Amino acid sequence: MMNQRILDQFRESADLKMQAAEELALPIAQAVELMFTALSNGNKILACGNGGSAADCQHFAAELVGRFERERLPLPALALTTDTSIITAVGNDYNFNEIYSKQVQAFGQSGDVLLALSTSGNSANVLAAIEVALDRDMRIVALTGKGGGAIGAMLSDADVHICVPHDRTARIQEVHLLTIHCLCDGIDVALFGGDAND
Numbered sequence: 001m002m003n004q005r006i007l008d009q010f011r012e013s014a015d016l017k018m019q020a021a022e023e024l025a026l027p028i029a030q031a032v033e034l035m036f037t038a039l040s041n042g043n044k045i046l047a048c049g050n051g052g053s054a055a056d057c058q059h060f061a062a063e064l065v066g067r068f069e070r071e072r073l074p075l076p077a078l079a080l081t082t083d084t085s086i087i088t089a090v091g092n093d094y095n096f097n098e099i100y101s102k103q104v105q106a107f108g109q110s111g112d113v114l115l116a117l118s119t120s121g122n123s124a125n126v127l128a129a130i131e132v133a134l135d136r137d138m139r140i141v142a143l144t145g146k147g148g149g150a151i152g153a154m155l156s157d158a159d160v161h162i163c164v165p166h167d168r169t170a171r172i173q174e175v176h177l178l179t180i181h182c183l184c185d186g187i188d189v190a191l192f193g194g195d196a197n198d
């Protein structure tokens with residue numbers, strides 16, 4: 001019985017990945033271009049999200065600042081999810097909804113990119129961060145699911161919305177992680193051309 005549950009989860013995840021590939025290839029390619037342009041211009045990428053998505057932000061920043069599959073110079077990406085002093089001070093003194101927006105105000109500059117992750121598209125602190133980022137003339141790459149929620153409604157054609165066509169948080173997160181690896185791979189290819197093993 002447990003085996004069957006596990007098999008079902010693997011199958012659901014694999015099926016969703018194949019189905020989403022068709023739909024998401026174009027927006028993921030657009031996100032690579034947007035991020036590569038920003039990085040080439042000396043701008044940086046800030047990332048925010050909650051729970052599992054907070055971990056995804058850190059995963060992405062590690063692969064840009066450290067490396068993905070090739071040796072290269074460190075690239076400027078910052079997860080806004082890691083400084084417990086900032087997060088607890090802002091959460092305690094102001095509001096949990098401001099834990100990311102205050103950091104975008106502090107660190108975000110015109111031309112920077114905000115990578116915003118929310119499976120529901122409705123987390124208030126992510127929405128607030130997007131609002132501030134747009135005010136600062138930053139571009140948004142949003143990774144969402146469940147139809148995109150309020151985030152979908154905030155974005156314009158200057159931004160990129162990668163919305164996983166599913167309603168289950170865990171499945172959406174699994175596609176988000178694959179998307180993050182596609183972004184890292186795309187940035188490496190834009191920098192060096194060819195494939196990773198060249």
Ligand SMILES: O=C(CO)[C@@H](O)[C@H](O)[C@H](O)[C@H](O)COP(=O)(O)O
Binds near residue numbers: 117119120122169
């Ligand atoms: O990882 C998981 C569930 O798989 C949870 O930690 C999940 O990320 C949290 O419930 C988040 O607060 C959900 O936020 P969001 O994706 O709707 O923005």
Ligand SMILES: [Zn+2]
Binds near residue numbers: 052170173
């Ligand atoms: Zn999870």
